Amino acid sequence: MAQRSIAIAGGGIAGLACAALLARRGERVVVFDRMAAPSAIGSGLILQPVGLAVLDEIGLAARMRSLGAPIRRLFGRAMPSNRVVLDVRYRALGGGAGEGLAVHRGALFEALFDAAREAGAEMEGGREVTGARDGRLTFAGGAVSPRFDLVVDALGVKSPLARHTPLPPLPFGALWCNVDWPDGPVAAPFDPNALEQRYEAARKMVGVLPIGSLRAGEQRQAAFFWSLRHADLAAWRAAPLDAWRQQALQLWPQAAPFISQVTNRDQLIFAAYCHGTRASPASPGMAHVGDSWHSASPQLGQGANMALLDALGLACALEANRDISLALDAYCRSRRGHIRLYQLASWMFTPAYQSDSRAIAFVRDWLMAPLSRVWPMPKILAALVAGSIGSPLSAIEATRDG
Numbered sequence: 001m002a003q004r005s006i007a008i009a010g011g012g013i014a015g016l017a018c019a020a021l022l023a024r025r026g027e028r029v030v031v032f033d034r035m036a037a038p039s040a041i042g043s044g045l046i047l048q049p050v051g052l053a054v055l056d057e058i059g060l061a062a063r064m065r066s067l068g069a070p071i072r073r074l075f076g077r078a079m080p081s082n083r084v085v086l087d088v089r090y091r092a093l094g095g096g097a098g099e100g101l102a103v104h105r106g107a108l109f110e111a112l113f114d115a116a117r118e119a120g121a122e123m124e125g126g127r128e129v130t131g132a133r134d135g136r137l138t139f140a141g142g143a144v145s146p147r148f149d150l151v152v153d154a155l156g157v158k159s160p161l162a163r164h165t166p167l168p169p170l171p172f173g174a175l176w177c178n179v180d181w182p183d184g185p186v187a188a189p190f191d192p193n194a195l196e197q198r199y200e201a202a203r204k205m206v207g208v209l210p211i212g213s214l215r216a217g218e219q220r221q222a223a224f225f226w227s228l229r230h231a232d233l234a235a236w237r238a239a240p241l242d243a244w245r246q247q248a249l250q251l252w253p254q255a256a257p258f259i260s261q262v263t264n265r266d267q268l269i270f271a272a273y274c275h276g277t278r279a280s281p282a283s284p285g286m287a288h289v290g291d292s293w294h295s296a297s298p299q300l301g302q303g304a305n306m307a308l309l310d311a312l313g314l315a316c317a318l319e320a321n322r323d324i325s326l327a328l329d330a331y332c333r334s335r336r337g338h339i340r341l342y343q344l345a346s347w348m349f350t351p352a353y354q355s356d357s358r359a360i361a362f363v364r365d366w367l368m369a370p371l372s373r374v375w376p377m378p379k380i381l382a383a384l385v386a387g388s389i390g391s392p393l394s395a396i397e398a399t400r401d402g
C-alpha cells in the first residue's frame with residue numbers, strides 16, 4: 001500500500017505520540033518543532049489509566065512505570081480548619097482498575113521522542129510554524145514545506161493553526177518547580193503515592209506531587225506548586241522571595257522540606273492556564289490534537305491524557321480508512337464525547353480550587369466534600385479522575401476494527 005505523508009506541527013506530548021503511532025503504522029512522518037534540539041523541560045504531570053493504556057500501545061508504559069511514582073490518592077485540606085475537602089482514592093474503582101502514575105514531564109518527553117525516532121519519524125527542529133495551506137506548512141522567515149497528505153496540528157494552546165484570536169488566560173495560574181523528594185524523618189508526613197494540597201478558601205493553594213526520577217538511577221523528585229493570580233504575578237516578582245516563602249509555610253508548615261529548597265525566584269516557572277475547545281478537531285487535510293483542540297486548567301489532571309488519546313484515536317482512524325477525510329470523520333466521532341465531558345468537568349471544578357469566590361469555597365468544603373464521601377460518589381470521582389467515564393478506548397478500538 002502506498003505510504004501517506006504526514007506533517008506533524010509540534011513535537012510535544014500529542015505530536016510525538018502521533019509520530020510514534022503513525023510511523024509505526026507505516027506512514028511517512030515528519031515532525032516540525034520550534035525547538036532546535038529536544039530538551040527535557042517542565043515539571044510533572046499525572047498519567048491516568050487511560051493515558052497509560054496509550055503508552056502501553058506505544059510500548060512505553062513499562063519504561064514510564066520504572067521512572068514515575070504511582071499515585072493512589074488525591075488529598076487536600078482546607079486551612080486553617082484542617083478539614084479534608086479532597087480525598088479521591090483510585091482503589092474505589094475496584095480491583096485492577098488501575099492507578100495514576102506521576103512522571104517528570106521531561107521523562108515522558110524523552111520516552112516519546114525515542115519511540116518516534118525508533119519508529120522512523122523524521123525530526124526537523126528550529127522550525128517556527130506560522131501557518132498551513134494546501135498541505136504545506138509555512139515557517140518564520142518565509143520557508144515553505146513540501147506538500148503532505150495530512151497536516152497534524154500539535155502546536156499546543158497557542159497554535160497559530162487553530163485559532164485566530166488566542167484564548168485569554170484563566171484568572172489563576174500557578175508557579176511550578178521540581179525539588180528533591182526529601183530523605184529521612186522529614187519525609188514521614190508525606191505519602192509518596194499521593195498528590196497533596198492545602199487551600200485557603202480557593203484563593204490560595206499549595207501542592208506537592210511525587211514525580212519519581214527524570215532518568216534511571218537519578219534522585220526522586222516532587223513537583224511543587226503555588227497557585228497565583230495572573231494579575232498578582234508582577235507583585236510577586238517585585239516582593240522578596242522570603243515573603244512568599246513565609247506565606248507558603250504559614251499555609252502548610254509541614255511542607256518546609258520542599259519550600260526550603262526554593263532559594264531562587266528563577267526556580268519557579270509561572271504556568272498560565274486557558275480553557276477552550278475548538279468546535280471541530282478537523283478541517284480538510286488537517287487534524288488538531290492535544291491542547292490545540294482542547295485546553296483546560298490542570299485541576300483534573302487530564303490534558304496529557306487527552307493528548308495521548310487523541311493521538312491513538314487519529315492513528316486508529318487513519319489505519320482503518322485510506323481516505324483521509326473519512327479517517328478525520330472517524331477521528332472526530334471517536335473523541336468528541338469524551339472531550340466534551342472532560343472540558344465541562346474541568347470548567348466546573350477549576351473555580352473550586354482556584355478562584356476568589358468565598359461562596360464556591362464554602363460549597364466545596366461544606367457540601368461537595370461531605371457528599372463526595374457518600375456512596376456512590378467515591379467511585380464516580382475516582383472514575384472521573386482516572387479518565388474512565390465515557391472512556392474512548394473501546395470507541396477507538398472499534399474505529400480500528402472498521
Ligand SMILES: Cc1cc2nc3c(=O)[nH]c(=O)nc-3n(C[C@H](O)[C@H](O)[C@H](O)COP(=O)(O)OP(=O)(O)OC[C@H]3O[C@@H](n4cnc5c(N)ncnc54)[C@H](O)[C@@H]3O)c2cc1C
Nearest residue numbers: 010012013014034045046129156290291298302303304305
Ligand atoms: C503546570 C501544568 C500542569 C499540568 N499537569 C497535568 C497533569 O497532571 N496531567 C495531565 O494529563 N496534564 C497536565 N497538564 C496539561 C498537559 O501538560 C497538556 O495538556 C499537554 O502538554 C498538551 O500537549 P500538547 O502536545 O498538545 O501541547 P504542548 O505540550 O504544549 O506541545 C506543543 C509543542 O509545539 C511546539 N510549538 C508551539 N508553537 C510552535 C510553533 N509556532 N512552531 C513550532 N513549534 C511550536 C512546542 O515547542 C511544543 O513542543 C498540565 C499543564 C500545565 C501547564
